[in-house]
Amino acid sequence: MTTSGILSPPDRPEALNWSAENCTLGRAMAVLGEKWTIVVLREVFLGVHRFEDMRVRTGIPRQVLTKRLATLVGHGILRRHPYQVPGERVREEYRLTEKGLDLYPVLAAILAWGDRYLGDPGGPPVVLVHRDCGAAVSVELRCADGHPVSPRATVPRPGPGARPRGADGAGRARGVRGSNGGRRLRRSVR
Amino acid sequence: MTTSGILSPPDRPEALNWSAENCTLGRAMAVLGEKWTIVVLREVFLGVHRFEDMRVRTGIPRQVLTKRLATLVGHGILRRHPYQVPGERVREEYRLTEKGLDLYPVLAAILAWGDRYLGDPGGPPVVLVHRDCGAAVSVELRCADGHPVSPRATVPRPGPGARPRGADGAGRARGVRGSNGGRRLRRSVR
Numbered sequence: 491m492t493t494s495g496i497l498s499p500p501d502r503p504e505a506l507n508w509s510a511e512n513c514t515l516g517r518a519m520a521v522l523g524e525k526w527t528i529v530v531l532r533e534v535f536l537g538v539h540r541f542e543d544m545r546v547r548t549g550i551p552r553q554v555l556t557k558r559l560a561t562l563v564g565h566g567i568l569r570r571h572p573y574q575v576p577g578e579r580v581r582e583e584y585r586l587t588e589k590g591l592d593l594y595p596v597l598a599a600i601l602a603w604g605d606r607y608l609g610d611p612g613g614p615p616v617v618l619v620h621r622d623c624g625a626a627v628s629v630e631l632r633c634a635d636g637h638p639v640s641p642r643a644t645v646p647r648p649g650p651g652a653r654p655r656g657a658d659g660a661g662r663a664r665g666v667r668g669s670n671g672g673r674r675l676r677r678s679v680r
Numbered sequence: 681m682t683t684s685g686i687l688s689p690p691d692r693p694e695a696l697n698w699s700a701e702n703c704t705l706g707r708a709m710a711v712l713g714e715k716w717t718i719v720v721l722r723e724v725f726l727g728v729h730r731f732e733d734m735r736v737r738t739g740i741p742r743q744v745l746t747k748r749l750a751t752l753v754g755h756g757i758l759r760r761h762p763y764q765v766p767g768e769r770v771r772e773e774y775r776l777t778e779k780g781l782d783l784y785p786v787l788a789a790i791l792a793w794g795d796r797y798l799g800d801p802g803g804p805p806v807v808l809v810h811r812d813c814g815a816a817v818s819v820e821l822r823c824a825d826g827h828p829v830s831p832r833a834t835v836p837r838p839g840p841g842a843r844p845r846g847a848d849g850a851g852r853a854r855g856v857r858g859s860n861g862g863r864r865l866r867r868s869v870r
Contacts, residue, residue, distance in 0.1 A: 503726060503727030503728050503729070503733070504726075504727065505723070505726035505727055505728050505737070506728065506733055506737065508805065508806075509805070510719075510722075510723075510737045510738055510739075512800055512805050513719075513722070513794075513805055513806070514791060514794030514795045514798050514799050514804060514805065514806075515718065515719070515722050515787065515790050515791040515794050515806075516715070516719050516722070516794075517794050517798040518790045518791070518793055518794030518797075518798060519715040519718045519719065519790065520715060521798070522790070523713065523714060523715030523716075523717075523718060524713055524714075524715075525706070525709040525710060525713030525714075526713075527713075528705065528709045528713060529700075529703075529705070529706050529709060532700075532703070532705050532706070533695070533700075535836070536693060536694075536695035536836050537693030537694065537695055537836075538693050538695050538696065539693070543693070543696055547695070547696065547700045547845070548700055549700075589797055591831050591832070592793055592796065592797070592831070593793055594821065594831035594834065595785075595789040595792070595793075595819045595820075595821055595831075596786070596789040596790050596793055597705065598789075598821060598834070599785040599786040599788075599789045599819065600705050600708045600709065600712070600786050601704060601705040601708070602785070603708055603782055603783055603785075603786055604703075604704030604705050604706075604707050604708030605704045606782065607708075607779055607782070608704050608707040608708060608711070609704050609841065610702055610841050612840055612841035613839055613840030613841040614704060614839035614840065614841055615698065615699070615702050615703055615704065615838070615839050615841045615842045615843065616698075616703070616704075616705075616836050616837070616838065616839050616842065617836070617837050617838075617839040618821075618834050618835070618836055618837075619823070619834070619835055619836075619837050620823035620825070620827060620829045620833060620834065621833045621834065621835045622827070622833060623823060623825050623827060625823040625824040625825040625827075626823060626824045627821050627822065627823045627824075627829050627834050628821075628822065628823075628824070629785045629789065629819055629820070629821060629822075630785075630819070630820050630821075630822050631784065631785060631788060631808075631817050631818075631819060631820075632817065632818065632819075632820050632822075633809070633810035633813060633815040633816065633817045633818075634815040634816045634817075634818070635810070635813050635815040637810060637812070637813060637815075639810045639817050641781050641782070641784035641785075642781070643810060643811045643812060644784065644788070644808050644809070644810065644811065644817050645808070645809055645811045646725070646726050646727075646806050646807070646808055646809075647806070647807050647808075647809050648805070648806065648807075649803055649804040649805050649806050649807040650802055650803030650804065651799065651800050651802035651803040651804055651805045652805045652806065653805065655737070
């Protein structure tokens, strides 16, 4: 019995068979999921490495900035690097580690989305360009066979580390699919 | 006077000449910068559209989930869509708008980084594949001329909407660069 104009429910999503407990996106957001954390990383990616410069440019309260920087150092995303202005004491600035540098696509993707939907009429305040050729850089989804892929053409599949959900959860809908069954069904990944 | 073993400070970063006030990455994070917001989006991207399914799979407290969903609907990232299970009342599920779908590269980039640095030894719980060919999908930086670009080969430049910083801030270091001068210097973007 469906009401006219209301679509019938889609098939039960595959994701309901799998645990979200070991989700690496969730874990990544436990590190990054705080506005100021990403803003601090933006500063470092923009070449602003020093506490006082970051503080003045971002307006982040001093204590918050201290804490965010310590967290990022603790996670191995930033490292402290000594520097000395002539005649002053040795200070430390913040530099990206490899782990931090690998966040570039995350920041570039957030920036692109922000530019598209939250920008001023005058256009984006920052553009990313390829140093070698000067052309604008963007973030693309692409498959291992080299095809550009749209979001709608991208499908999530249980990976090698997927954990079937416990019976209490998975049993709520159309019955528990066996752990092997679920995995067998959909492992078309290379 | 620099101490041996300590690198001298790099050139003053270009970013210090520009305001961070209209940064679209900051604005994007004002919408997204909360762990549960991204986790809710993950669920919808995985095909989990219904409140109760999301709640059980993520463990997000009911009130928090209600609030996050309302925020995402308010920002036009999700929309409510009526559905009806036969014999039950009409309910609403949550679907991505175009604005929401355009967040796919953001989530894919976070996921990739999480898989790389925060994964279990068994491998990633979820992999993204190209529906048409089955190959794994990844996020790439690429320039408008078609070159794959590494983070280190990507440089930020002031965009058309860049705002010079006010004299109180910009004047702290090597003096204020005029608004036209700064922009003229670096606009090599196409």
